Amino acid sequence: MDVLWLLLFSVLAAFLERLNVSAAALTSEHIDLQIIPMPPVKPGPKRVLFASKFYTNTEINQMLEVAEELKIRGHKCSFVCLEEFQKKVTKRGFEFHGIQDPLKKPGQSHKFISAVEKMQLASTWFSYIRAFFDVVDVTSDLYEPALIVLNNVIDTEKPDLIYASMFDDVAIDLAVYHDIPLVVNYAAPLGSMFDYEDLAAAPDGFLWGTIEEHLTLWHRLRKYVRLIMVISGTTGSSSKVNAIREKYDIPAINDPLTNWKRAAVVVSFPFGIQIARPLRPLTYVVGFLTSPYDSQSELKRLGIEELEINGFLDSKSGGVVYCALGSLAFVTQSSFDELVNGLDEWVMGFDENGHKRGAIFALNEHGQNRLDLSKVPGSI
Secondary structure (H helix, E strand, O other), X not given: OHHHHHHHHHHHHHHHHHOOOOHHHHHOOOOOOOOOOOOOOOOOOOEEEXXXXXXXXXXXXXXXXXXXXXXXXXXXXXXXXXXHHHHHHHOOOOEEEEEOOOOOOOOOOOHHHHHHHHHHOOOOHHHHHHHHHHHHHHHHHHHHHHHHHHHHHHHHOOOOEEEEEOOOHHHHHHXXXXXXXXXXXEOOOOOOOOOHHHHHOOOOOOOOOOHHHHOOHHHHHHHHHHHHHHHHHOHHHHHHHHHHHHHOOOOOOOOOOHHHOOOEEEEOOOXXXXXXXXXXXXXEEOOOOOOOOOOHHHHOOOOHHHHHHHHHHHHOOOOEEEEEOOOOOOOXXXXXXXXXXXXXXXXXXXXXXXXXXXXXXXXXXXXXXXXOOOOOOOOO
């Protein structure tokens, strides 16, 4: 036993000697270590692949801001998304790989847009759920076209990181399949129906209505019923996607959140979080992602319309309210009129220092084509 202790002490003494610690220091109350500062380690250039097979501009805009920052740091960024976003991506100088939209047929209404409109304008809880099933079923048709494009990109040059949209199950599946580090971009307000925490923590999820309503017994029972309906109503589309997965030797899954477990999650919308509910590990709430348009180099990148908006913002010292319902949002005429009238009342007033106010209403293409804009006040 004594020999073993002597051997152990000899090894420890040799280790401490390498750290410039004398053996005598062991008997003192303070061990004086010689600390040599290490230079900061800068990782080499990485290839980051941003992927979104969904129709929202919001996610593409957020990803572009992240990609800009990574480009400044020397990394190579590329995008795989629907062909309609090609101009937006290539304008910023990034490599683009387009997914042909199988739901867009000449002379026909877009199947996905029609399904989303039906869901958003639903007047009852049950009609909303039924419309939601249609949306899920339609989007399953995007899986294989996106899979083919994304697989080709990965086979050509395997990325060091995939930064995927929360809706891009293809990119999430392939990141796991090819053992590529994964970040999921969560581009919806936490607390919405599509909140991954709500889905994973049912029945305490699926917020609907006010917090007071959420806490009632009837509301909790209704969430149980809705959860059963969502699971049963999406079985068909899940089976369709699993058949495609098996065709390409990708493991089938039933829980869409299965492959999220190994991902870091970036949330750009901090509002709506219930602080009492713990966030999933590796969730980063980063706030809004915007470009710092305060340098000459950044201003040169803006178009004429963007420069006009920039000047408008600078001229309103009392603040500007920005209203944007999203690229897929549908709103009734009465709701739209109420919104713009409220904005007009705010703009026409002054703050306590007499500063001028402003308002901007960003309306998507569906709203421009369907709503009567002739009565929108000139103040907006």
